Amino acid sequence: MQFPESWLRAFCNPPLTTQQIADTLTMGGLEVEELRPAAPPFSKVVVGEIKEAAQHPNADRLRVCQVDVGQGALLSIVCGAPNARVGIRVPTALVGAELPPGEDGKPFAIKLGKLRGVESQGMLCSARELKLSDDHGGLLELDASAPIGKDIREVLNLDDHVFTLKLTPNLAHALSVYGVARELSALTGAPLQEPKFEPVVARNDAKLKVKVSAPDLCGRFSGRVIRNVDTKAKTPQWMVERLAGCGQRSVTPLVDISNYVMFEFGRPSHIFDLDKIHGGLDVRWAKAGEQLKLLNGNTIEVDEKVGVIADDRQVESLAGIMGGDATAVSDSTKNVYVEAAFWWPESVQGRSRRFNFSTDAGHRFERGVAPDLTVEHIEHITRLVLDICGGEAGPMDDHVVKLPERKPVTLRVARAAKVIGMPVTERQCVDAFARLRLPAKAADGLITVTPPAYRFDLSIEEDLIEEVVRIVGYDHLPTTPPLAPITAKLPPEARRSRFAVRRLLAALGYQETINFSFVEAHWEKDLAGNADPIKLLNPIASQMSVMRSSLLGSLLQVLKFNLDRKAERVRVFELGRVFLRDAGVQTTDTTVRGVRQPMKVAGLAYGDPDGLQWARKAGHGDFYDMKGDVQALLAPLQAEFAPAAHPAMHPGRCAAIRVGGREVGVVGELHPRWRQQWDLPHTPLLFELDLDAVTGREVPAFEPVPRFQPAERDIAVIVSEKVSHDQLLGAIRSADTGGLLRGAMLFDVYKPQQATAGLALNEKSLAVRLTLARSDATLTDEQIEAAVRAVVERVSTQLGGRLRG
The missing domain is CATH 3.30.70.380 (Ferrodoxin-fold anticodon-binding domain)
Known part of the structure; x- marks a missing residue:
């Protein structure tokens, strides 16, 4: 959430400095991630009006402009901008001005000079040259009402500051300038300038037929027809500046008004071209196979789990997320339909991610937007449209289907004091709720709060405790060190740590790898013999669709990666968890019931076991080299090796590993079939063991040194x-x-x-x-x-x- 300080102070103006406001918001739970000036420092840049623009005598792309900067005499300034023309007012850097630093980090000074033989007494500036934006297509054209000769920093309010908040998902009510001002008022006690939404008198009786067919998608749908609007009107400079402070570029007046109200009051809305709507609108769940071309140019296919707004012919909008291209307003638009709705958060959540994009509207609706002010906000939008674009408003059309029920939440004052860690009184709690504008009733140490429509985050007692401590102030909490006995936790002597296992394998010449637990489905079938792996509901990639039950596939992938980069010798290992179906596993977490997750250790060796050396000829390791590494890893336990079969390994060069009569792993050569499939020049050797068997060891027992020769x-x-x-x-x-x-x-x-x-x-x-x-x-x-x-x-x-x- 980003906004300019001046807009915030228009609603709540406490007697605090900019930095103090930032600190207050952060300590109140609204973390200020960044605080920066609205514009970099520069000086002696004023508003100038071009009175004359003649072609440069010695250059085709330059013009000699006569500019009025309020000094009586006109300044002669050479300019190469394509939009330098008579009558426009632009930022003018006078001689002696210092513009923002360039790539070298040094300020750019304006001096009296000559360009192709013509004297230039200053510089006409683009937005990019003033570091206001990246737009370098021409001069920055100012509003025609900008006073000539006035400092551009004052005209464009460039001494402002921009706040960027990092809000947690429960703070949806602060996703607007007014919402932040409401919080600031509660935290500081400064008065809040509450908006007034005066109804607009209807000038015609035009209405659009609307039907809400899905009450579980939309609880309220409000709209109004406005006829004869001028979409070619210019967005006022004050609105452009405020939108720029929110990181939003000005587009067209109607789009700017919709965005402006969203940033101002947190109310996403949509403006349709009325003449492009066929019949009426139906708010419903989509049908499988329906397609919609969005405003961003993407064409998507929707299904029954996605909400839409459709007319009699086709889908026109993705509910609560983005409008469609077919009914978008344009320069030829004359009649519009303004819509504001309450979408149930559950009906919007996750829909944007399905189509790999996100919007400001979806970000707000999936967290919850107040359902009680749709009509008031349309009145506000209507007034802005009429003031900027003209037109005639029709009557308000409000469809209330089903609104969320706000259930009271009870706070125990004694419980709040215990959780907060400091004494709090009933009066303090009631005062905190009053400052937050939360209706509260207190009696006998119990306070009942009825959450307002815009607070979707208040549902349990702990939510109210958080509100109390935010207002009391985290900085007032006492510093109480925890009291706990310090008892050394000694590891059992019969176990060794996982770090010791890693260190031992490293001493044997292996390097550790860390891989994803999500693997390709055919690895499980081919290398683990697992015909029914645990599938992911929402894999991050198509080749990571199942949970692994063996580490061998991950190590082979590492081998292939290294061989593709001309490695001649690869020795790697991994300690990791695998995932196996086991109906006997019962846990409190229902998502992991029936799934066993043991730790495994696996290794892979490829190439010469000793590397290049003078004492022996280069060669490739064999089964017995890997067997020796396994014995060293298990020592001092004595392992037994018996012929075995494994889907990943050579039928005649594979052994099961047993310790104490229990099978704990497998060792062998990769099966020739998989070696050919993975396109490996030589055969790798692999082992995989239960980590519990590797970390277990016999406790040493004292024996006297033998006195008699064996x-x-x-x-x-x-x-x-x-x-x-x-x-x-x-x-x-x-x-x-x-x-x-x-x-x-x-x-x-x-x-x-x-x-x-x-x-x-x-x-x-x-x-x-x-x-x-x-x-x-x-x-x-x-x-x-x-x-x-x-x-x-x-x-x-x-x-x-x-x-x-």
Whole structure:
């Protein structure tokens, strides 16, 4: 909300400086985001009238103008503006004037000089040269009544200031100059200049047939016909200046009047060309497939959820948002229909965003505009139209369908004191409501307030408490430090932080990425095997239509982005939340019921695992490189790896990761099908784990340093080729060794090329080093041999293996 200070003071003029007014509004809840002068500093620029304009003798595009600036003698000024002509009054910079700084930041001084051999005694100025606007199409033409020789700053009120307010959505009643003045009056106690809307006498009986078919769209519709208006009339300078102070460019008189009343009283209205309306108007919900060309030139298609104003042939206006091009006023308009309505906020909210634009009218209507002054505001618009454009007004036509019910709200004074944090009395509360013009009745510590028609934000007790504290003043609130015990929150020793996980992955050479939780639908189907992902009702982009249930698609997108920029080695990871359907999830928030949102950690490696170095040849990582990274990430927990299938991974190079018997993730190579689809030169390696499994760890337990040297024994066992490494170590660890086995490590695998005396083609030899020890004594040979025999017997009975001779 932007407006000039002079307009605000016309309604409420407290004995405060400009900065004090800004501070008062900010402390009253109406934050002043910016306060700036209406124009930059410049001097010795006056109103001049061009008396003569002759062609320059030495230049085709220049004219020699004789300008009257009230000094008796005319000044000879050379000008190149295309609109320099006799009779117009324009800003004239005299010799010695300083104009606003240019791009170099230095003021521009006007000196006596010559242009193509002709002396120039000043400069005729455009709006851009005075930094009043970006218009550089010609001289700034002033009103014909501007006094010759008078300082232009005084004529155009350029010593004014412009306020820009940053209003929260509940302050719809302050979206006008009068609304802000009403707040300023309440905050300062200064008198408020209340407007008077004198009825305009009807000069004809012309009426337009209007029908309101949708009471849930429009609660009140008022209008009036005005005949024989002059649309070529000029908008008064005072109105142009005030609109400019609100950031609005002057267009045509009728459009300017409509905009002016909207900024003045917060009442959006619309003026139709009456002769372009076919039959009457019908206020209704749109029908699917109907189209409307708007004033901004866009053609939109509407449906049953959008309100419109239609005539007997077509849709003419988007209700509460923007008028249509077909009935727009133009220079040839003679008869108009002025409309002001109350649109239910719910019927306007979100409609502009559907069509990717916003308007001042929609911004106000979706927050709530008072329904009780439509007739009075049309009277005000009518009087402005008659004064500026002439014409004959018809009778007022007011259709009241259904108005919002203003339910009383009760405030408990004791509750207000508790919430505000300082003692407040019943009298203070009643006085605050009186200053805010809110009807209130007090009795026994209870105050009942009936919100006026323009206050859509007062519905619960806390709303009234906010009004009280605004008037009492936030600066009067006592400074009370909070009292709370300071207790250190120690993290459990059996958990490590997410930051520690990030630091560990960074130490392994990975870089963290942060991606959207919204992904493409086909990622979920192809990479996660999720045929029913959680869809977004209003996605920010078509390729972000569903919630992800896996982080792998996001990492592949990062890989593709880097490869397109010639990266040769990519190692990235992400910690993020995924979203899974789970009917067992019940929460107080109904929007997230049936949705489980666990945290995951995923990584991707592409290219040489070690980067370029002299000690080994460059190559690409394999499954075991990624497996080693996963083991390092989970350490000191011991993970088990078992063959598995995953939609995103190679069928023969994918493993499920288990910790403590529970499956916590997956690791493997990307499926060749997806590698081809993503156009990847080499195969990336991926893993994805439940974050809870990664952050969990065993609490360290003290063990004394062993005093006795352990014994090591190497055995080679022959087993079937189908026996896995995990199966072998599982059998060894389950052997009854009397607690002597401390560790077992596979160090050799042998597979014959052809059958031998000791090994068949479907068998293999696995060599394992056993570590045996006791904490209380040195092992004897008999104990060692017994433990080795127990291991061999266990392998034999469980896996069908035998000791290799």
